[in-house]
Amino acid sequence: MSVEAKFKNLGIDNAPGQEVRQQAADALNALVRGDALPGALVDFSHGDVDAFTPPPGSFEAFTLAVEAGGQQAYTEYRGSADIRAELAVHLSAFTGADIAPDLGVIITPGTQGALFLAVASTVSTGDKVAIVQPDYFANRKLVEFFGGEIMPIRMDYLGSDEQAGLDLEQLRAAFAAGARTFLFSNPNNPTGAVYSADEIAQIVALAKEYDATVIADQLYSRLRYSGQSYAHICASDLSENKILTIMGPSKTESLSGYRLGVAFGSPEIIARMEKLQAIVSLRAPGYNQAVLRTWFNEPEGWIDERIAAHEAIRDDLLAIFRDAGMATRTPQAGSYVFPTLPKLAIGLNDFVKLLRQQANVIVTPGTEFGPHEHSIRLNYSQDHQAAVAAAHRIVEMAKRYSAE
Numbered sequence: 001m002s003v004e005a006k007f008k009n010l011g012i013d014n015a016p017g018q019e020v021r022q023q024a025a026d027a028l029n030a031l032v033r034g035d036a037l038p039g040a041l042v043d044f045s046h047g048d049v050d051a052f053t054p055p056p057g058s059f060e061a062f063t064l065a066v067e068a069g070g071q072q073a074y075t076e077y078r079g080s081a082d083i084r085a086e087l088a089v090h091l092s093a094f095t096g097a098d099i100a101p102d103l104g105v106i107i108t109p110g111t112q113g114a115l116f117l118a119v120a121s122t123v124s125t126g127d128k129v130a131i132v133q134p135d136y137f138a139n140r141k142l143v144e145f146f147g148g149e150i151m152p153i154r155m156d157y158l159g160s161d162e163q164a165g166l167d168l169e170q171l172r173a174a175f176a177a178g179a180r181t182f183l184f185s186n187p188n189n190p191t192g193a194v195y196s197a198d199e200i201a202q203i204v205a206l207a208k209e210y211d212a213t214v215i216a217d218q219l220y221s222r223l224r225y226s227g228q229s230y231a232h233i234c235a236s237d238l239s240e241n242k243i244l245t246i247m248g249p250s251k252t253e254s255l256s257g258y259r260l261g262v263a264f265g266s267p268e269i270i271a272r273m274e275k276l277q278a279i280v281s282l283r284a285p286g287y288n289q290a291v292l293r294t295w296f297n298e299p300e301g302w303i304d305e306r307i308a309a310h311e312a313i314r315d316d317l318l319a320i321f322r323d324a325g326m327a328t329r330t331p332q333a334g335s336y337v338f339p340t341l342p343k344l345a346i347g348l349n350d351f352v353k354l355l356r357q358q359a360n361v362i363v364t365p366g367t368e369f370g371p372h373e374h375s376i377r378l379n380y381s382q383d384h385q386a387a388v389a390a391a392h393r394i395v396e397m398a399k400r401y402s403a404e
C-alpha cells in the first residue's frame, strides 16, 4: 500500500478534541457577525476533566517521581518494574486473571498507545481482522493502517439491554473465512453496551476453535452502573498467548492528560509491543508512570460516587432523547450514549457542523464508528446541568432539520 493510501483514511477532523478547532473558528465568526451562541459550549466529543477531576494524590505522585529523578525518567521500555508489579496485583484482583508483572504487563502512552502497539504486533498486510460495528473508530483505522482487511461484525445494540447483541454467527463466519484476530471494546464505545457472560463464553469458544487472538479494550470496565455484572475475557480459559487486555486511567479516573495506558496478558504480544515501543516512544513518560500508583488506590467511596454521578446524567439524557422519539440504548457502563436521529433533511456531517454553529454543542458523528449515518455519539462525562441543557438543544436541532 502506498503512503498516500495509508494516510487517506486517517481523518482526524471528527476525532475527540479536534472539533474544537472548527468550533473556535465558528465562535470567532459568530462574534464578528454579532450572533449570540446559545448556552455554554458543551463538547461531548470527550469527557470534561474540569467537571470530573482526577482522584486526590495524582499530582503528588507525579511530583514525587520528578524528585526521584533519573531512575524514574529512564524506566525499562515496558515501564517501571516496581509499578508493573503493583499493577499486576491490582489488575489480577480486578479481573480474576493471574497477571505476571515481569512478562505480562506493559505501560504505554495512553490506552491509545497500547492499541497501536497491540494491532501493530498482531496484524500484518492482508490479515483478516474481525471488527465490531459499531466500535471505537481507532480499531478500524489501525487495522487498515497496518494493511489488514476488516471483517465487520454486526452488533444489534438496540435489541436488548441484557447483552451487547453481537452477531456471533457472523463472527464464526469471519473466523471460518480466515480472520485470526478479534479486536473489540467492552464496554462498547460508542453504545455503552456490556457483553454478557454468555456472549463472552461464546467468543472464547470460537477463538479456541479457530485459534484466534482476542484483543479486548476494557478502558471503561470500572465505570459500571448499578449492579452491572462483567465478564473479563482474560479470566477465561483462552490460552494465555491468545488474549491481550487493554486498560488505562484516562476516563473513569480523568487522568487522560498524563497519557497512560496498560496492556496485560500474552507475553508473546507484549514482547513485540515492547520492541516496537522502543522505536516509537522508547517508553511511556517516566514521571507520569508513577501516577499509576494512584490507580485502583482511590479513597474509599470515590469510584462509587463517580459512578453514581454519571448514572444520574445518563438517566437524564436517556429520558430527553427517548421523549423525543430518538431510540437510544441504555449504556450499562462507560460514559457514552449513541442516540438515533430522526431522518434528517441534511447529511450527518452537516448536521454535526450546524450543532456546533447554532447550538454550541460538539458531538461525534456515528459514521466514525461504522456505517451509522443516523446516530451521534456523546461522552456525557460533563457538568450535569450543562449536559442536560445541551441535550435539549440537540433535540431542538433534530426537529428543526428533520425530513419528516
Ligand SMILES: Cc1ncc(COP(=O)(O)O)c(C=O)c1O
Residues within 6 Å of the ligand: 016, 109, 110, 111, 112, 113, 115, 136, 185, 189, 217, 219, 248, 249, 250, 256, 260, 261
Ligand atoms: C474504547 C477506547 N479505547 C481507547 C481510547 C484512548 O484512550 P486514552 O486516552 O487512554 O489513550 C479511548 C478514548 O476515547 C476509548 O474510548
